[in-house]
Structures are given as structure tokens and as C-alpha cells.
Amino acid sequence: MSQGKIPIADVELTDEEIAAAVEVLESGYLVFGPNGEEFEERFADHVGADHAIAVSSGTAALHIVYHAMLEADDEVLVPSFSHISTASMLPMVGCTPVFCDVDPDTYTIDVEDARERITPDTEAIVPVHLYGNACDVDGVVELAREHDLKIVWDAAQAHGTEYDGVDIGSIPDAVTYSFYPTKNMFTGEGGMITTSDPDLAEQCRLLRAHWQTDKYYHPDLGFNYRMSDMEAAIGLEQLKKLDDMVDQRRENAAYLTDHLSDVDGVKTPRVEPEVNHSYHLYTVALDPAAFDIGRDAFIDELDERGVGASVHYPRPLHEQPAFRDRLGEKELPVAEEMADRVLSIPVYPGLDTDELATVADAVADVAAEHRV
Ligand SMILES: Cc1ncc(COP(=O)(O)O)c(C=O)c1O
Known part of the structure; x- marks a missing residue:
């Protein structure tokens, strides 16, 4: 650990x-x-x-x-x-x-x-x-x-x-x-x-x-x-060792999904039946109506519980100044919404069972404490 x-x-x-x-x-x-x-x-x-x-x-x-x-x-x-x-x-x-x-x-x-x-x-x-x-x-x-x-x-x-x-x-x-x-x-x-x-x-x-x-x-x-x-x-x-590392990511992801899919307001990754996901990132989406804090404050609370989390990506590309200046304003509602809602939690192969439990418990805890 x-x-x-x-x-x-x-x-x-x-x-x-x-x-x-x-x-x-x-x-x-x-x-x-x-x-x-x-x-x-x-x-x-x-x-x-x-x-x-x-x-x-x-x-x-x-x-x-x-x-x-x-x-x-x-x-x-x-x-x-x-x-x-x-x-x-x-x-x-x-x-x-x-x-x-x-x-x-x-x-x-x-x-x-x-x-x-x-x-x-x-x-x-x-x-x-x-x-x-x-x-x-x-x-x-x-x-x-x-x-x-x-x-x-x-x-x-x-x-x-x-x-x-x-x-x-x-x-x-x-x-x-x-x-x-x-x-x-x-x-x-x-x-x-x-x-x-x-x-x-x-x-x-x-x-x-x-x-x-x-x-x-x-x-x-x-x-x-x-x-x-x-x-x-x-x-x-x-x-x-790529195959083994990816298998380990899949196992870790299965654990997280198992422990988080019933947590109201936290949407676990959707994987279509044709897909064998390799879980570079395990990314959940928060329902903003479910909690009295926003995504960034949710991440701060995970941090306080010893769990690192990050956002991929906090700003859709069409809203990056480099593109907005070249291409003008655009509206892409789903990309915009997801940029405010997603957060990634640890899923890498080196996590042990205790660490995985800490990650899953921390997300469930913060969700329970801040559910409206
Ligand atoms: C989706 C995607 N495309 C391209 C790249 C660029 O790769 P690199 O950082 O090796 O230049 C990244 C890097 O994070 C990426 O996530």
C-alpha cells in the first residue's frame, strides 16, 4: 500500500x-x-x-x-x-x-x-x-x-x-x-x-x-x-506485461463498479457490449442535482480522505481560447456538461485491495454526506 x-x-x-x-x-x-x-x-x-x-x-x-x-x-x-x-x-x-x-x-x-x-x-x-x-x-x-x-x-x-x-x-x-x-x-x-x-x-x-x-x-x-x-x-x-496490466485495470474497475453502481448521483462508466474497455481512466459523472457541493469540492473532499482524483477534461476543446479565437463560439451541450461533471479516480494496476476499498468508500462517503 x-x-x-x-x-x-x-x-x-x-x-x-x-x-x-x-x-x-x-x-x-x-x-x-x-x-x-x-x-x-x-x-x-x-x-x-x-x-x-x-x-x-x-x-x-x-x-x-x-x-x-x-x-x-x-x-x-x-x-x-x-x-x-x-x-x-x-x-x-x-x-x-x-x-x-x-x-x-x-x-x-x-x-x-x-x-x-x-x-x-x-x-x-x-x-x-x-x-x-x-x-x-x-x-x-x-x-x-x-x-x-x-x-x-x-x-x-x-x-x-x-x-x-x-x-x-x-x-x-x-x-x-x-x-x-x-x-x-x-x-x-x-x-x-x-x-x-x-x-x-x-x-x-x-x-x-x-x-x-x-x-x-x-x-x-x-x-x-x-x-x-x-x-x-x-x-x-x-x-x-501490457495484457496483464490491462487485465488488472479491468479487475480494479470491476471492483469499483461493483461498489459504486448503487451510489445515487454517481454514474459509473457505461461500456457497450461490443467493447472490452482497458480502463486507462476510471471516470464517473456526478449528477449536480444530487449533491449540495459541486464536482471540484467533491474532489477536495476525496483528497481529504486520502484519495487523489482528477478531471479529464475540465474544458471542452471548442471552449479553449486557442480554438475559440480561431473558430468562434460554438455550443456543444453534452461536452460542456460533462466537463463540469466528470472526475477520474485511481484504477491503476498497482492498487491493492485495501487501497481499492479506500477509493470506493471515499466516493460513497462523500456522496452520502453531501446528498440533498
Ligand atoms: C486522447 C489523447 N490524444 C493524444 C495525446 C497526446 O499524447 P502525448 O502526450 O504523448 O503527446 C494524449 C495525451 O494525453 C491523449 O490523451
């Missing part, structure tokens, strides 16, 4: 991970190299895609894929309830994010709302598997087919998530991941692109490293978004 407060995430490197990183340091081969190549091969195998391209972050993965798949002035459908980078990399390649509302139960892109925002300039859709819960994959694929849209799945939070028994990393056209330390698996900074389209994979590889085809020869322009070999060595160790 951890000392003091139970944090929202707990990042620890095992002896094997430290040894793998030290081995790379001792070899002196610090840039993308043999570990990177092996990591790509194993990650592609793991998710069931033909290609994986390791990069320096989840944001870099999105930037590269958008650059490869889109043209300036394209409009792209994105959920407003996500991490900034899902949308911020679009203007970076000259495209316009078209913010869509989210489903009130899963907080992932509302396909019908997205459908209404399609124009002749709409080129792509970027659904997010938020918190590790898969979005409506069938709905998105059908919409994309009907309107000839490209699909980039933002799976930064969804290593190990399955839809209809299939790993979401294998679904076309391209999938992007983050290996930030709190994610289901990490490398430090890091990201990955998976795809089974060989041309797209080749473009992504070239964009990752200055479009260099021979030493100091560049038929086109690219970035330096390589993953270091030390990060890849850590990623290889993490990948070996």
Missing part, C-alpha cells in the same frame, strides 16, 4: 525496465535503433496491424498522420471532449477541426452529431477511444464509408482496448498511441502509429526522420519525431 494519499496514477520502473534502459546507455546507441525496430515489430504483432511506426510522442504521431493523410483546408470531424492534441495538430497542417458533441453515456464522439457537420470539404474523422473505452466503431466506419472519409483513431488512452473481439489498433486507416508515463503502457515520452496500409506506413516513416531516403538526401520534407532507443527498450519491457 502506498504511503499517504492514493495518487490518481502511479509510475514505477521495474528492475527489468531499468536494466534494459541502462543496457542502451552503456551501448552508446541512443537514437532510434535496434530496440526501436524490435518494439515496432512486436507492437504491430500485438495489435494485429501490418505496420507500426514508433515516434517521440502521441502528439507527434497525430501530427505525422495528419500531415500524411490530409491536405490544407480539409475539414476534420473531432470530438470536443478530448486532449488538446487530437485537434491541435490539425491547424498545424492547415486543416480545420470541426468539433462534434459526444455521447452522454460514453463521452466518445456522437456519430449522429458528426454526420450533421459534414460538408463537401470534410475529409476525415478522428474518433477518440476516451479513457480506454472504445467509441462507436461500427457507427464511425459506416459514416466514413457513406461519405468517403478517412479515419484516424486516437488511441492514446486505449492500449489493449478491443471492439467486437478485435484490438482497436488493427482497425483502418491509422491508429495513434501515446506512451506518456501514466498511460496503460509507457516509454517516458513516446508514441506509435499503427496501420495496415503500406504506403501510409512508408510516408509516416519518412516524415518521422526528415524524409531522408539516403544519407543527407531528402526528396521531400519531414520532422525529427524519432523515438530514442532507450525509450524503445523500456517500451519492449512494458509491452511484455
Whole structure:
């Protein structure tokens, strides 16, 4: 059991991970190299895609894929309830994010709302598997087919998530991941692109490293978004235990749901029957009418009971000044409401039974004390 407060995430490197990183340091081969190549091969195998391209972050993965798949002035459908980078990399390649509302139960892109925002300039859709819960994959694929849209799945939070028994990393056209330390698996900074389209994979590889085809020869322009070999060595160790870590997250989530689903005013995660959620985050939504305190005060009370909680995300993207200034005011009522109502509580694999009980009891206690 951890000392003091139970944090929202707990990042620890095992002896094997430290040894793998030290081995790379001792070899002196610090840039993308043999570990990177092996990591790509194993990650592609793991998710069931033909290609994986390791990069320096989840944001870099999105930037590269958008650059490869889109043209300036394209409009792209994105959920407003996500991490900034899902949308911020679009203007970076000259495209316009078209913010869509989210489903009130899963907080992932509302396909019908997205459908209404399609124009002749709409080129792509970027659904997010938020918190590790898969979005409506069938709905998105059908919409994309009907309107000839490209699909980039933002799976930064969804290593190990399955839809209809299939790993979401294998679904076309391209999938992007983050290996930030709190994610289901990490490398430090890091990201990955998976795809089974060989041309797209080749473009992504070239964009990752200055479009260099021979030493100091560049038929086109690219970035330096390589993953270091030390990060890849850590990623290889993490990948070996990804399935076990995700299973542990699922077990912890089942415990929390079991103990919280009857707590009035606290809505536990909704998981559709097709989805095997990977629980990067365990996020509940509070009914504001049920309590005499708001969400932020609820979090303070959890903190007083030794339980860390956080909000993903307190402001929908269309209300971020960076987008409001570019795109003007918009109203997306569900995204706005959820930004005021959600809070995430600890679900990471290292939690022991006592800690899980502390987390569940703290939520139930605060709810009971403040119910109106
Ligand atoms: C949904 C989503 N997309 C993209 C990213 C960006 O990943 P990174 O922090 O590795 O750049 C994140 C990171 O939290 C994320 O949650």
C-alpha cells in the first residue's frame, strides 16, 4: 500500500525496465535503433496491424498522420471532449477541426452529431477511444464509408482496448498511441502509429526522420519525431506485461463498479457490449442535482480522505481560447456538461485491495454526506 494519499496514477520502473534502459546507455546507441525496430515489430504483432511506426510522442504521431493523410483546408470531424492534441495538430497542417458533441453515456464522439457537420470539404474523422473505452466503431466506419472519409483513431488512452473481439489498433486507416508515463503502457515520452496500409506506413516513416531516403538526401520534407532507443527498450519491457496490466485495470474497475453502481448521483462508466474497455481512466459523472457541493469540492473532499482524483477534461476543446479565437463560439451541450461533471479516480494496476476499498468508500462517503 502506498504511503499517504492514493495518487490518481502511479509510475514505477521495474528492475527489468531499468536494466534494459541502462543496457542502451552503456551501448552508446541512443537514437532510434535496434530496440526501436524490435518494439515496432512486436507492437504491430500485438495489435494485429501490418505496420507500426514508433515516434517521440502521441502528439507527434497525430501530427505525422495528419500531415500524411490530409491536405490544407480539409475539414476534420473531432470530438470536443478530448486532449488538446487530437485537434491541435490539425491547424498545424492547415486543416480545420470541426468539433462534434459526444455521447452522454460514453463521452466518445456522437456519430449522429458528426454526420450533421459534414460538408463537401470534410475529409476525415478522428474518433477518440476516451479513457480506454472504445467509441462507436461500427457507427464511425459506416459514416466514413457513406461519405468517403478517412479515419484516424486516437488511441492514446486505449492500449489493449478491443471492439467486437478485435484490438482497436488493427482497425483502418491509422491508429495513434501515446506512451506518456501514466498511460496503460509507457516509454517516458513516446508514441506509435499503427496501420495496415503500406504506403501510409512508408510516408509516416519518412516524415518521422526528415524524409531522408539516403544519407543527407531528402526528396521531400519531414520532422525529427524519432523515438530514442532507450525509450524503445523500456517500451519492449512494458509491452511484455501490457495484457496483464490491462487485465488488472479491468479487475480494479470491476471492483469499483461493483461498489459504486448503487451510489445515487454517481454514474459509473457505461461500456457497450461490443467493447472490452482497458480502463486507462476510471471516470464517473456526478449528477449536480444530487449533491449540495459541486464536482471540484467533491474532489477536495476525496483528497481529504486520502484519495487523489482528477478531471479529464475540465474544458471542452471548442471552449479553449486557442480554438475559440480561431473558430468562434460554438455550443456543444453534452461536452460542456460533462466537463463540469466528470472526475477520474485511481484504477491503476498497482492498487491493492485495501487501497481499492479506500477509493470506493471515499466516493460513497462523500456522496452520502453531501446528498440533498
Ligand atoms: C486522447 C489523447 N490524444 C493524444 C495525446 C497526446 O499524447 P502525448 O502526450 O504523448 O503527446 C494524449 C495525451 O494525453 C491523449 O490523451
